[in-house]
Amino acid sequence: EDKVVQSPLSLVVHEGDTVTLNCSYEVTNFRSLLWYKQEKKAPTFLFMLTSSGIEKKSGRLSSILDKKELFSILNITATQTGDSAIYLCALSPSGNTPLVFGKGTRLSVIA
Amino acid sequence: NAGVMQNPRHLVRRRGQEARLRCSPMKGHSHVYWYRQLPEEGLKFMVYLQKENIIDESGMPKERFSAEFPKEGPSILRIQQVVRGDSAAYFCASSPRLGGKNTEAFFGQGTRLTVV
Numbered sequence: 001e002d003k004v005v006q007s008p009l010s011l012v013v014h015e016g017d018t019v020t021l022n023c024s025y026e027v028t029n030f031r032s033l034l035w036y037k038q039e040k041k042a043p044t045f046l047f048m049l050t051s052s053g054i055e056k057k058s059g060r061l062s063s064i065l066d067k068k069e070l071f072s073i074l075n076i077t078a079t080q081t082g083d084s085a086i087y088l089c090a091l092s093p094s095g096n097t098p099l100v101f102g103k104g105t106r107l108s109v110i111a
Numbered sequence: 112n113a114g115v116m117q118n119p120r121h122l123v124r125r126r127g128q129e130a131r132l133r134c135s136p137m138k139g140h141s142h143v144y145w146y147r148q149l150p151e152e153g154l155k156f157m158v159y160l161q162k163e164n165i166i167d168e169s170g171m172p173k174e175r176f177s178a179e180f181p182k183e184g185p186s187i188l189r190i191q192q193v194v195r196g197d198s199a200a201y202f203c204a205s206s207p208r209l210g211g212k213n214t215e216a217f218f219g220q221g222t223r224l225t226v227v
Contacts, residue, residue, distance in 0.1 A: 004153075006153075041220045042218040042219055042221055043154070043202070043218045045215045045216075088154065098144050098216075099154075099156065099204075099216060101153040101154040101155070101156075102153050103152055104153050
């Protein structure tokens, strides 16, 4: 069974800190791994990763995938209170199979 | 181009009533997915539909839950005889097609169902 495990489940940091969120997975047929940010409502798409070792970057956020060790990390540098959210990692297996989500990491950034 | 639209945003039902949740996918998207999110949990897949077809309903409870995506109109998730345990946020996502360039799903704002 395809599975996604995120750690930590929750994290509290101060503004300006750098955080690393982890996502490990098990999958039969891998297509891609996706990261979402969920604030009060809908998850919003952050990154899609398909190849190992290629860092995706968007402002202070970056993410990388290791297909050999079956994990991905999401880094946020110089955190701000607006980064407070649940960060969801999702696996997109190949074929007509929908996304499989982890439980998420709840990040709280305090001033 | 409007995003994925879900309505209602909030729905309160008494135990035993029916709940109908609607989802209009993004324009040009023919794949719709329903997910349920319980408090402190991640998103759990329920059902995947294309127009007039249920492709995968492996995440749907066997009783009381049904989903459709008709040729015209929104996708509907229907919960009959609701119970307190059905209280959750229900999210709909759409994507253009699997196997294409953009395989990320776009999510609606969700419907928060509260059963009293």
